[in-house]
Amino acid sequence: xxxxxxxxxxxxxxxxxxxxxxxxxxxxxxxxxxxxxxxxxxxxxxxxxxxxxxxxxxxxxxxxxxxxxxxxxxxxxxxxxxxxxxxxxxxxxxxxxxxxxxxxxxxxxxxxxxxxxxxxxxxxxxxxxxxxxxxxxxxxxxxxxxxxxxxxxxxxxxxxxxxxxxxxxxxxxxxxxxxxxxxxxxxxxxxxxxxxxxxxxxxxxxxxxxxxxxxxxxxxxxxxxxxxxxxxxxxxxxxxxxxxxxxxxxxxxxxxxxxxxxxxxxxxxxxxxxxxxxxxxxxxxxxxxxxxxxxxxxxxxxxxxxxxxxxxxxxxxxxxxxxxxxxxxxxxxxxxxxxxxxxxxxxxxxxxxxxxxxxxxxxxxxxxxxxxxxxxxxxxxxxxxxxxxxxxxxxxxxxxxxxxxxxxxxxxxxxxxxxxxxxxxxxxxxxxxxxxxxxxxxxxxxxxxxxxxxxxxxxxxxxxxxxxxxxxxxxxxxxxxxxxxxxxxxxxxxxxxxxxxxxxxxxxxxxxxxxxxxxxxxxxxxxxxxxxxxxxxxxxxxxxxxxxxxxxxxxxxxxxxxxxxxxxxxxxxx
Numbered sequence: 001x002x003x004x005x006x007x008x009x010x011x012x013x014x015x016x017x018x019x020x021x022x023x024x025x026x027x028x029x030x031x032x033x034x035x036x037x038x039x040x041x042x043x044x045x046x047x048x049x050x051x052x053x054x055x056x057x058x059x060x061x062x063x064x065x066x067x068x069x070x071x072x073x074x075x076x077x078x079x080x081x082x083x084x085x086x087x088x089x090x091x092x093x094x095x096x097x098x099x100x101x102x103x104x105x106x107x108x109x110x111x112x113x114x115x116x117x118x119x120x121x122x123x124x125x126x127x128x129x130x131x132x133x134x135x136x137x138x139x140x141x142x143x144x145x146x147x148x149x150x151x152x153x154x155x156x157x158x159x160x161x162x163x164x165x166x167x168x169x170x171x172x173x174x175x176x177x178x179x180x181x182x183x184x185x186x187x188x189x190x191x192x193x194x195x196x197x198x199x200x201x202x203x204x205x206x207x208x209x210x211x212x213x214x215x216x217x218x219x220x221x222x223x224x225x226x227x228x229x230x231x232x233x234x235x236x237x238x239x240x241x242x243x244x245x246x247x248x249x250x251x252x253x254x255x256x257x258x259x260x261x262x263x264x265x266x267x268x269x270x271x272x273x274x275x276x277x278x279x280x281x282x283x284x285x286x287x288x289x290x291x292x293x294x295x296x297x298x299x300x301x302x303x304x305x306x307x308x309x310x311x312x313x314x315x316x317x318x319x320x321x322x323x324x325x326x327x328x329x330x331x332x333x334x335x336x337x338x339x340x341x342x343x344x345x346x347x348x349x350x351x352x353x354x355x356x357x358x359x360x361x362x363x364x365x366x367x368x369x370x371x372x373x374x375x376x377x378x379x380x381x382x383x384x385x386x387x388x389x390x391x392x393x394x395x396x397x398x399x400x401x402x403x404x405x406x407x408x409x410x411x412x413x414x415x416x417x418x419x420x421x422x423x424x425x426x427x428x429x430x431x432x433x434x435x436x437x438x439x440x441x442x443x444x445x446x447x448x449x450x451x452x453x454x455x456x457x458x459x460x461x462x463x464x465x466x467x468x469x470x471x472x473x474x475x476x477x478x479x480x481x482x483x484x485x486x487x488x489x490x491x492x493x494x495x496x497x498x499x500x501x502x503x504x505x506x507x508x509x510x511x512x513x514x515x516x517x518x519x520x521x522x523x524x525x526x527x528x529x530x531x532x533x534x535x536x537x538x539x540x541x542x543x544x545x546x547x548x549x550x551x552x553x554x555x556x557x558x559x560x561x562x563x564x565x566x567x568x569x570x571x572x573x574x
Contacts, residue, residue: 122152146187197300
C-alpha cells in the first residue's frame with residue numbers, strides 16, 4: 001500500500017474509530033483540558049485551520065487540513081529525526097482525524113554520549129508536554145512509525161468513556177480495513193522515564209563510564225541527575241534513572257489498536273511500552289487491541305495501572321522485567337485466537353544473572369485471564385510468539401497475585417498451562433515462593449492443564465512429585481517441608497471431572513464473555529468460590545489497591561469496559 005496516498009476512501013471523517021465489527025461510534029466534541037493546569041506556547045490557530053501548531057525559532061509549524069476534513073502532519077512538522085521540543089503541543093478535538101506521515105516523537109532524547117558532553121538529562125516536567133483532547137483519533141501512516149515520549153517529557157491523553165482517545169493505523173481509521181488479523185500496522189506508544197531499572201544496577205556499565213571506574217550507571221556523574229542510559233527498543237533512545245516516583249503524564253480511556261511493528265527479529269515495538277516509568281504516572285482505563293508483540297510492557301520503573309484491557313495480543317498481554325515494582329488492579333485479558341501469555345514476568349533475561357537487584361516484583365489483584373488453547377502458529381489469527389497460556393513467572397521474577405481468575409474459553413476449558421513457575425535458568429523465582437516473598441491468595445484457576453513447573457537443580461525438591469503437584473501444594477498453603485513451607489496461600493484449582501464450570505464467566509465458554517458470574521460453581525453445582533467471604537482485602541497490601549467486592553477483572557455490577565473497548569462483542573472464532 002502506498003503510504004503517501006491521499007485518503008479518498010474514508011471510514012470516518014468526524015474522528016470515528018469504529019472500523020472493526022462490533023465497535024463503538026464516537027461523537028467527538030471540543031474538550032477543555034484546563035483542569036490539568038496545562039499551558040502552551042502554541043500560537044492561536046488560524047480560524048479555518050483547526051490543526052495543531054507550534055512555534056520554534058520564530059517559525060510556525062502546523063498541520064494541513066485536507067479535503068476530507070482531517071489534519072495531516074508531514075515530516076517537517078514532526079518525525080523520528082525531528083522531535084517536537086517546545087514546552088507543549090496540543091492536539092484539539094475538532095471533529096476530524098489527526099494523521100501523521102511519520103512518527104510522533106516528543107522531547108529531546110539524551111544518550112550516554114550526549115550526557116558526557118554536558119547535555120542535561122531532562123527530569124520530570126523539564127521536557128515537552130503532549131496534550132491530546134478527549135475524542136481524538138491519532139492515525140499513523142507508516143508501519144514503522146510510533147509515538148515516543150522522551151525522558152522528562154509528559155503525555156496527557158485524557159479521554160472519557162463516551163469519548164476515548166484512539167491511537168491506530170491509517171488502514172484502520174481511514175480505509176476501514178483493520179481486522180483482528182491485522183497486527184503490527186504501526187509501532188505503538190513508548191514512554192521513557194527516569195525510573196530505576198536493574199540494567200543500571202548490575203555493575204555492567206560499558207564504554208567510557210566503565211573506563212572511568214563507575215560501577216553503577218545509577219549514580220550521578222558530572223552534575224547529571226544520574227548516569228543511567230538503558231537502550232529502548234525501536235530507534236535509538238534511552239531510559240532509566242533514579243526516580244521511581246516520577247510523573248510521565250496521564251493515560252485515561254485510551255485505546256491502542258493494531259500496533260507492534262517488528263523492527264528486526266527480537267526487537268519489536270509493543271502496543272504500550274513503559275520504560276522506567278514512575279509511580280507518579282496515571283494509567284487507568286486503557287486498552288491494547290490486536291497488537292503484534294506485547295500489550296503492556298514495563299521495563300523497570302514503578303508505574304501502577306488499573307482498569308486495563310488486552311484483547312487479541314500476539315505475544316504477552318502483560319510483560320514486566322528489569323526490576324519493575326508496581327501494582328495492577330482490575331485487568332481483563334482475552335485471547336480471541338493465537339497469542340502467548342496473559343502475564344510474563346522476568347527479573348532480567350538476556351543471559352544476565354537472575355539475582356540482580358533491584359528485584360522485579362509485580363503485585364496484581366482482580367485479573368481475569370482467558371486463554372484460548374491455541375498453539376503457536378495456529379488458529380484464525382495465528383501468533384508466532386508461542387502457545388496461548390496463563391501467567392508465567394521466571395528468571396528471578398517475584399509476584400503477588402490476588403482475587404484473580406485464570407481459565408480457558410475453549411468449550412471444555414482445555415488449555416495449555418494456566419500458571420507456571422520456571423527456574424530452568426536459576427533458582428530465584430522458586431526461592432521467592434519458598435521464602436514467602438511470592439504469594440497467591442484467593443485465586444481460581446480452572447483449566448485442563450492448570451499448573452507447570454520448570455525447576456532449577458537447586459530446587460529439584462519443589463517439583464520432585466509429578467509435574468505441577470508441588471505448585472498445587474504451594475497454592476494450597478504448603479506442607480511444612482523444607483521445599484514447600486507452610487504459607488498463607490489459599491486458592492481454588494479446578495481440573496479434571498469438575499470442568500467445565502457451570503458458572504464462572506457470564507456467557508459461558510466459547511464466547512468473549514469477561515464478566516465474573518455471581519456464583520462460582522463447578523460442574524456438580526458445588527460452590528468453588530464464595531465472593532462474599534473468600535475475597536482477600538488487598539487494600540491492606542498497598543495503598544493503590546481498592547478493597548475488592550468481586551473476583552476477577554469485572555462483573556455485571558461493575559462493567560467498566562462497556563462502551564469504549566474493542567473486540568469484546570464479537571463471537572469467538574479461534
